[in-house]
């Protein structure tokens with residue numbers, strides 16, 4: 001009986017995560033288009049038909065409709081399903097592995113904000129100020145909830161990565177955007193300066209691999225811009241979860 005109860009709770013937590021992921025999909029679509037993402041009915045972007053609750057069940061609606069609009073048959077991006085499933089999985093994993101409920105919720109909120117930043121940057125090559133501010137607010141809340149980072153480290157973190165990025169942005173036109181700089185100000189306060197460096201390092205590796213692959217496939221020329229936000233977002237979240245251990249591991253070589 002106890003096992004069944006735990007399973008029901010796990011499914012419930014996953015469902016909440018997936019539902020928040022569904023809302024995130026709406027936000028990622030509407031925010032760059034300056035549409036109201038809090039009010040207003042959901043509608044199909046192709047035929048503008050209003051969607052009813054049975055069209056909006058996270059994960060299941062996409063699968064039952066085979067990734068197409070019920071009304072006009074337009075394709076619904078596979079990404080909607082991936083975002084809902086990954087928010088469900090992230091919610092469940094954080095719930096299972098982080099002992100403090102408050103910290104699990106905070107980390108999940110950080111995950112959602114970073115995912116929205118990454119998706120919007122991939123779509124539009126811009127990072128919304130609102131989402132950077134949201135990350136900054138979560139960073140301030142984290143002073144009380146954790147990760148445990150000294151305030152001095154957080155304050156240095158405001159500038160440790162953002163200032164070098166800003167200088168590179170001025171020197172190399174199009175290398176980074178101001179959105180990346182603001183993102184690393186917020187992330188620096190969240191992670192502290194050591195964690196922010198880890199995040200940047202991971203971001204640069206992912207960006208380098210992605211850029212190399214894209215170049216090899218000749219999808220992008222050497223001068224084309226590509227969104228660095230998703231790389232930084234992954235780096236920030238990995239650093240949030242495992243930055244301490246990665247720094248200890250690195251220092252163990254000296």
Ligand SMILES: [Zn+2]
Nearest residue numbers: 044047069072
């Ligand atoms: Zn439609």
